[in-house]
Amino acid sequence: MSRDLSDFRTVLSEDEISRALSRMAHEVVERNKGAADLVILGIPSRGVPLAQRLATRIASVENVPIPVGALDVTMYRDDLRLRPARALERTDIPAGGVDGRTVVLVDDVLYSGRTIRAALTALDDIGRPHAVRLAVLVDRGHRELPIRADHVGKNLPTSMRENVKVLLEEVDGRDSVLLGDVSATRAEGTP
Amino acid sequence: MIRHLLSTADLSRADALLILDTAEEMARLTAGRSVKKLPTLRGRTVVNLFFEDSTRTRTSFEVAAKRLSADVVNFSAKGSSVSKGESLKDTALTLAAMGADGVVVRHAASGAAYRLATSGWIDARVLNAGDGTHEHPTQALLDAFTIRRHLGPLDGRRIVIVGDVIHSRVARSNVALLSTLGADVVLVAPPTLLPLGVEQWPVEVAYDLDGVLADADAVMMLRVQRERMNAAFFPSAREYSRRYGLDVRRFARLPESAIVLHPGPMNRGMEITADVADSPRSVIVEQVSNGVYVRMAALYLMLAGADDDVMSAQEGAA
Numbered sequence: 001m002s003r004d005l006s007d008f009r010t011v012l013s014e015d016e017i018s019r020a021l022s023r024m025a026h027e028v029v030e031r032n033k034g035a036a037d038l039v040i041l042g043i044p045s046r047g048v049p050l051a052q053r054l055a056t057r058i059a060s061v062e063n064v065p066i067p068v069g070a071l072d073v074t075m076y077r078d079d080l081r082l083r084p085a086r087a088l089e090r091t092d093i094p095a096g097g098v099d100g101r102t103v104v105l106v107d108d109v110l111y112s113g114r115t116i117r118a119a120l121t122a123l124d125d126i127g128r129p130h131a132v133r134l135a136v137l138v139d140r141g142h143r144e145l146p147i148r149a150d151h152v153g154k155n156l157p158t159s160m161r162e163n164v165k166v167l168l169e170e171v172d173g174r175d176s177v178l179l180g181d182v183s184a185t186r187a188e189g190t191p
Numbered sequence: 192m193i194r195h196l197l198s199t200a201d202l203s204r205a206d207a208l209l210i211l212d213t214a215e216e217m218a219r220l221t222a223g224r225s226v227k228k229l230p231t232l233r234g235r236t237v238v239n240l241f242f243e244d245s246t247r248t249r250t251s252f253e254v255a256a257k258r259l260s261a262d263v264v265n266f267s268a269k270g271s272s273v274s275k276g277e278s279l280k281d282t283a284l285t286l287a288a289m290g291a292d293g294v295v296v297r298h299a300a301s302g303a304a305y306r307l308a309t310s311g312w313i314d315a316r317v318l319n320a321g322d323g324t325h326e327h328p329t330q331a332l333l334d335a336f337t338i339r340r341h342l343g344p345l346d347g348r349r350i351v352i353v354g355d356v357i358h359s360r361v362a363r364s365n366v367a368l369l370s371t372l373g374a375d376v377v378l379v380a381p382p383t384l385l386p387l388g389v390e391q392w393p394v395e396v397a398y399d400l401d402g403v404l405a406d407a408d409a410v411m412m413l414r415v416q417r418e419r420m421n422a423a424f425f426p427s428a429r430e431y432s433r434r435y436g437l438d439v440r441r442f443a444r445l446p447e448s449a450i451v452l453h454p455g456p457m458n459r460g461m462e463i464t465a466d467v468a469d470s471p472r473s474v475i476v477e478q479v480s481n482g483v484y485v486r487m488a489a490l491y492l493m494l495a496g497a498d499d500d501v502m503s504a505q506e507g508a509a
Contacts, residue, residue, distance in 0.1 A: 072216070075231040075491070085192065085496030087209055088216040093224075125226035 008165060008180035012154055017137065017175050020153035021050070024135055025057035027151045028104055035062035037101040037130065041071045043119055044089035049170035050137055051106040067094035071105070071126075073118035091122075098127040104151075108166040110136040113147035138177055140164050192492050195308040195317040198326045199368035207371055211336050213488035214481070221258060221484075231495050232261035238291040240282070241320070242268040242298040247455060247479060248320050248330070252295045255486035261494070264291070279303065283312040291315045293494045301325035316493040324358050330454055331364035333485040335372060337478050338409050341450050346373035351403050353379045354413035354435055354462050357386045357424075361454045362413055366392055377403050381435065383424045400435055404444040411452040412437050412462045428461060438464045442472075450474050 012020070029035055035058055042051025048070045055068035072089040074080075105119050116134060123132060135151035140158040158164060158179065165178040192209065193201055202210075221227045237256040241249050249265070256263045266286070279298070286294060294315045296304050301323030308317035321327040335345060342348055350369050356362045356378055369376050370393040377395045378385065389396060397403050404410070415431065425431045437451065445451075451463075451473040459465045468475060 075220070075229045075495075080231065080495050081497055083497055085492045085494075088213050088220075088491075091216065091220055121230070125228070126224050 005165065005178060005180070008163075008178035010176050011156060011164075011179045012138070012177035014175040017153070017177065020137065021053050022057055024151045024153060025054055025061060028054070028133070028135065029058055029061055031133070031150065032102055035059075035064050035066060038066055038104065039094055039096070039098055039101045039129075040066055040068045040104050040106060041093075041098075041119075041123075042068070043105060043107045043115060044070055044072050046108040046166050046168050046171060047106045048090075049168050050108060051104075052170075054104070054106055054135065067096055069094045071119055071122055073115055073122050076118035076122045078114060078118065093126055098123065098129045100128070100130050102131045102133065103129040104133045104135055106135045108137050108168075109164050110134070110139045110147075110149050110152075111142055111164075113143045113145035116147050117145050137166060138164055194493075195304075195319075196328050196489050196493060197304050197308055197317065197319045199328045199331050199364045199371070200326075202328075202368065202371060204371050204373075207332070207335070207368060210332055210485065210488050210492060211339060213492060214332070214336050214484040217484040217487040217491070218481075221487075228258055228260055230260050231491060232256065232259040235261045235292040235494050236290055237261045237263050237293040237295060237490065237494070238286050238289075238315075239263065239265045239267075239320075240286065240294055240296045241266070242296075242303070243321065245297055245320070247482070248297065248327075249295075251479070251482040252318075252320060252329075252486050252490075255483050256293075256490055258483070258487055259490055259495075261293075261490070264289070279306065280310070280312055283307055283310070287313040287315070293318060293490060295320050297321045299323055314498075318489060318493065321360055323360065324363070325360055326364045326367075327360040327454075328364050328368075329482070329486055329489060330361050331368040332489070333478055333482040334361075334365055334411065334452055334454070335368055336485050337452065337474050337481050338374075338450070340481070341474065342408055342448070344373075345369060348374045348408040349377065349406055350374050350409045350411065351377045351379060351407045352411045352413065353400060353437070355384050355415050355424075356380045356389070356413065357384045358416040359413045365411065366394055370394070377407070379403060379435065381425055381431070400437075400441065401444065404441055405446070407445060407449050409450050409452060410437065410445065411454075412457075414454065414456065415458055415461055432461055436460075436462055436464065437467050439466055442467045442470065445472075452478060455479070 040051045040055045042048035051068050055066040059066045069092040070090050072091040074088050133150040136149045137153040138156050139149055139152045140156050161182045163180050163182045167176050169175050239249055253263050295318045297320040303322045304319035352362050366376050379397045379400050453475045
């Protein structure tokens with residue numbers, strides 16, 4: 001990401017992201033009444049490292065390994081024909097599959113809900129989970145579908161003119177969540 | 192990304208790698224899951240327009256299109272109006288009227304796919320499935336995909352292509368693609384089976400197969416295309432087989448890790464012996480399944496996106 005981010009202001013710092021993920025990890029375990037049958041699936045690109053961090057935290061709380069993977073939703077998107085064909089990202093379902101398990105989908109930003117709609121359809125073709133929950137680092141509102149998150153790092157009221165940018169160590173070299181004006185940049189973080 | 196897939200010579204290194212990487216994901220997506228179909232091309236129509244006989248390529252494209260949920264119409268010259276003398280143009284106009292989004296075309300004339308794509312007869316994306324002795328891009332892509340799966344990146348790899356180069360669209364497509372991907376290509380054939388101007392191709396040429404086997408990473412045996420031979424290109428099948436066939440003795444000279452490819456259909460006992468074709472280091476059957484993934488990738492990249500060609504604008508952004 002070589003783009004100039006100087007017009008953006010920080011809404012979550014590195015420490016705040018870390019604390020939010022730790023809280024979400026505890027919430028996931030509490031809601032699931034333990035770590036049994038959990039599968040954490042990140043939605044590329046930035047949902048994947050977030051899923052890994054969440055799984056690591058749950059594993060250290062519960063002292064059991066947590067299956068973690070990636071679910072690319074590109075082929076299931078409803079806006080495929082509005083844009084040029086995009087390169088696919090890695091889908092990696094843990095060996096045990098998802099049948100009968102509780103799948104926690106992880107994404108960086110929840111906005112229109114269309115990505116999650118696509119993820120639910122993609123999941124349908126992979127197996128039949130016992131339950132599917134959604135964990136997002138930022139919920140910025142403006143839903144276009146009846147979808148909500150179960151675990152939210154930060155609720156961030158935004159205007160549609162604004163752009164939310166999540167930076168992660170694994171992808172961008174540093175952790176932070178930024179908010180800026182959409183006219184400064186385009187396309188990133190759009191639904 | 193390009194609009195039509197007519198020739199591997201049109202593919203930049205980035206385009207070629209995008210197709211191969213996409214094929215890799217297609218393989219992962221369809222392996223070991225309860226529903227093998229993806230909804231991506233739902234509502235799109237792919238026409239298989241085959242003026243020449245083919246089983247594996249046509250079936251492979253059909254399976255690929257169906258796995259992406261496209262509607263597939265098979266249109267072969269036999270039993271169609273083409274056998275009544277309909278021209279390529281009229282056939283194309285008919286397909287356009289039926290609303291084809293993609294046309295997969297095989298034709299005995301070199302350049303047929305190009306003509307179809309550039310004539311303005313149809314709006315559909317055109318995928319060349321073999322035109323005369325010119326090109327067969329998806330075959331080369333599946334060969335490169337197969338080699339890459341076994342040997343890793345192709346840069347600096349030594350790929351030996353043996354046999355009937357002059358009639359082989361597979362060889363032409365492979366030479367262009369493999370050299371774009373950074374491989375060193377060696378062509379081995381009797382002088383009569385090498386095309387005019389081969390010295391301008393980005394390849395090494397050898398006439399002695401035994402001399403090039405020791406440092407080959409992959410050997411691709413071409414089918415001797417008797418149906419395209421109206422003159423004597425070599426004295427006898429036996430002599431051809433003795434000098435240019437891959438038998439157990441030659442197979443033993445290859446490095447341990449080297450693999451053997453053949454685009455099929457094979458003339459067993461002619462360019463390749465049965466024991467080599469069936470050996471564990473022969474990837475011929477795997478090439479067929481990889482063909483489906485590569486064609487899924489090509490169909491996805493050509494047909495899934497917006498109709499107007501804004502593909503290159505986004506390149507790198509994904």
